[in-house]
Amino acid sequence: MGKVFVAARDVKAGRFIDARFNLQDRDWGKQAFHSGHIQGAIYWDLELDLSDMTKSEGRHPMPSKEQLQHLFEQSGLNYDDSIYIYDQGGAPFAARAWWMLKYANFPNVYIVNGGIEALKEAGISLTVEESKYDVTDLVLDWNDAIYSNSADVKNIVDGVQKALLLDARSNERYIGKNEPIDKVAGHIPTAENFDWEQLKQGSELHANEQLLEKFNRDEEIVVYCGSGVTASPLYAILADSGYENLKLYVGSYSDWITQYEVETGENK
The missing domain is CATH 3.40.250.10 (Rhodanese-like domain)
Structure with a gap:
């Protein structure tokens, strides 16, 4: 599967996904995103985007392929994008988002080790402005x-x-x-x-x-x-x-x- 984790200093140009979340405070991640995030980042919520909470297969059930494809397309992702995912650091949420993208066989997806604080320390600027991207049309080859x-x-x-x-x-x-x-x-x-x-x-x-x-x-x-x-x-x-x-x-x-x-x- 190749390299998964990347140091913040080695992050190149690409798309950013903010996956911060707190299992004890479900609104925390979204609020943190609105308070400041990496420029160009979009926010994926563990329960709204990376789970289908209407299902009964466990506490964070697997979304359908159709739901995931909709998420990827609405996020404006292209198959060959370099995609960098971060959370608060030392947490499981960026890895959850990374796995979902690898399930769809996106080839260039990385977890930023150390999370948002490491990116800040590497000199990458934060913003409160939300970025909008054109909806894409993806043909995905799922990795079952x-x-x-x-x-x-x-x-x-x-x-x-x-x-x-x-x-x-x-x-x-x-x-x-x-x-x-x-x-x-x-x-x-x-x-x-x-x-x-x-x-x-x-x-x-x-x-x-x-x-x-x-x-x-x-x-x-x-x-x-x-x-x-x-x-x-x-x-x-x-x-x-x-x-x-x-x-x-x-x-x-x-x-x-x-x-x-x-x-x-x-x-x-």
Whole structure:
């Protein structure tokens, strides 16, 4: 999948997408955008744009291809644009937007490591003016190979398909010791655990030896979390580190528990 993360100092001319969000304050990201954003940026909201909250497949359900294409076209994106996505830094939201664009096979999409503060430090100016772009007409070649649904994951659990399930939540949630959000505690059977927050280095995200030594580059890895959001940065870091056989279970644990059994404790 090639390079995913870019340092703010290496950002070239292109399109900017502001993906700032706060799961505890759903209006914060939009308000932050209006208070000041990178010149030329457009705002994508996690729940209004990058999820279809009318669906029941988890807490942040996957939008349809038609919804995503409409978003991309209304945003004035062209297939060959260089697209730079930022959030507040050390957060999962830019990675969520990045994954959606890679699902549509946009070739030149990057996450700005360090978020908006890194861009400001690199001398890129902010504005409160909103940019308008002409609507585009896209012909997209969807990359279904990076997407998993609950049926795909059930095949892995049942041994029908060989792949590693990777849970990006905290270990406490993974083992079922503490579950602050979902009604059922535990993890998808057979899954291993790597807390995505271990990737944080200040406001940036970076791979570490523990991640790279633990998981084999040759095996298929399906990443999930609670609702498909915090799995995105773990997926992105793996992709940036040269892992090519990756999928994201967008519905994630909050979707799985509506149909199937779970396990608790460490994976045997």
